[in-house]
Amino acid sequence: MTTSQNQSMLSELEAGLPVPLEKRAYFHARVLNAFYQFVLKKFLEEEKAGRLTRAELARRIGRKPEVVSRLLGAPGNWTLETATDLLLGIKGEELKPASSALLGRAPRNFNHLRDHLPPSTNSSSEVKFQQHPPDGAPQIQILKEAGTGPRLS
Amino acid sequence: MSIHDEIKARLDERPQRLFLLERSLKSDPESRSMLLSEEVKAFLNGPWTHQDLQYRAGRLRADLEEFIKGEEITLCFTPFAAKSAYMGRLCPVQDSVWDIRSRDPSPALRVVGMFAATDLFVALRWGPRSRRIRGTTKPPLGSRDSREWRDIIIQCKTDWRNLFHSYLPVSGDRANDYISESVHVV
Numbered sequence: 001m002t003t004s005q006n007q008s009m010l011s012e013l014e015a016g017l018p019v020p021l022e023k024r025a026y027f028h029a030r031v032l033n034a035f036y037q038f039v040l041k042k043f044l045e046e047e048k049a050g051r052l053t054r055a056e057l058a059r060r061i062g063r064k065p066e067v068v069s070r071l072l073g074a075p076g077n078w079t080l081e082t083a084t085d086l087l088l089g090i091k092g093e094e095l096k097p098a099s100s101a102l103l104g105r106a107p108r109n110f111n112h113l114r115d116h117l118p119p120s121t122n123s124s125s126e127v128k129f130q131q132h133p134p135d136g137a138p139q140i141q142i143l144k145e146a147g148t149g150p151r152l153s
Numbered sequence: 154m155s156i157h158d159e160i161k162a163r164l165d166e167r168p169q170r171l172f173l174l175e176r177s178l179k180s181d182p183e184s185r186s187m188l189l190s191e192e193v194k195a196f197l198n199g200p201w202t203h204q205d206l207q208y209r210a211g212r213l214r215a216d217l218e219e220f221i222k223g224e225e226i227t228l229c230f231t232p233f234a235a236k237s238a239y240m241g242r243l244c245p246v247q248d249s250v251w252d253i254r255s256r257d258p259s260p261a262l263r264v265v266g267m268f269a270a271t272d273l274f275v276a277l278r279w280g281p282r283s284r285r286i287r288g289t290t291k292p293p294l295g296s297r298d299s300r301e302w303r304d305i306i307i308q309c310k311t312d313w314r315n316l317f318h319s320y321l322p323v324s325g326d327r328a329n330d331y332i333s334e335s336v337h338v339v
Contacts, residue, residue: 009177009178010178020207021204021207021208021211022199022201022207022208022210022211022214023211024211025207025208025209025210025211025212025215026177026211026212026214026215027215028211028212028215029211029212029213029214029215029216029255029257030215030218032257033215033216033219033224037219037224037225040225041225044225044337069237069339070236070237071237072227072237073227073235073236073237073238073239073339074227074237074238074239074254074256075256075257076237076256076257077256077257102178105178105179105180106180107179107180108179108180108181108182108183110182110183110184111183112183112184112185112186112221112272112273113160113173113186113273116157116186116270116273117157117160117161117164118155118157118158118161
């Protein structure tokens with residue numbers, strides 16, 4: 001089996017097609033990371049305000065301090081139970097389900113690297129990840145735009 | 154000339170050796186940047202020869218995008234000390250080589266690279282941590298004193314020299330020299 005990443009993360013959703021495995025995997029990790037970031041920010045707020053330490057959090061949820069440090073270090077194999085415990089211990093809060101549509105979101109145009117690179121002397125090139133066509137043609141599409149500044153998004 | 158000139162030259166050259174990691178969703182913020190070697194890009198984009206690899210690539214992409222989205226990053230300067238940090242500095246520390254850890258599912262992956270500037274990471278090599286993934290011949294990196302770890306660090310340094318010549322990666326012990334905001338040393 002040979003499969004590859006589509007150009008647009010949402011192309012199958014737009015077309016009503018089955019979502020490929022790598023894209024479902026992407027969203028699995030994305031959601032896990034979002035939970036982690038949400039809980040970590042809650043902890044950092046409390047820590048910065050002097051209301052909570054890792055040791056105190058560990059005591060509140062019946063875990064060893066080193067385990068709490070590990071959980072706050074990276075999401076790893078976090079479960080809903082992990083997030084629930086941490087949020088209870090950090091702020092006495094509970095997670096509530098919410099979701100939002102992926103399609104139709106407004107894009108953000110800021111590009112971090114573009115603002116740090118020197119102006120292009122030639123035409124600029126926009127580099128995008130591209131789907132492998134079945135015949136194995138190159139996966140990088142180069143869109144030339146003459147007479148404009150650098151665009152690396 | 155600065156390293157930013159060199160990066161611009163690398164992105165403009167053909168055939169290309171360095172690629173910008175883009176946000177999968179344009180609605181996401183982008184406050185840091187990551188450049189990918191051909192090797193890392195090829196893994197993220199496929200084609201993949203096994204579903205395990207395909208799944209792992211999707212998960213890794215999301216983990217790498219955490220960096221460019223400007224999310225909270227946990228950083229460990231001491232090799233072998235904090236296995237749970239998002240990024241860790243590798244041994245020997247004077248080489249200024251770092252890895253990004255993508256832990257789930259097993260086997261965890263390590264993406265090894267160096268900082269070209271503040272908020273700009275260059276991902277040069279990758280490898281599975283504990284065992285081979287079906288669909289790739291890459292050997293696991295294994296324990297911290299393994300030949301595989303030594304080799305990947307040497308390869309990384311060689312890649313850097315080939316790409317950036319005399320420019321040195323970011324070094325030192327100040328977290329904000331590597332990541333300007335939302336960084337936590339563990």
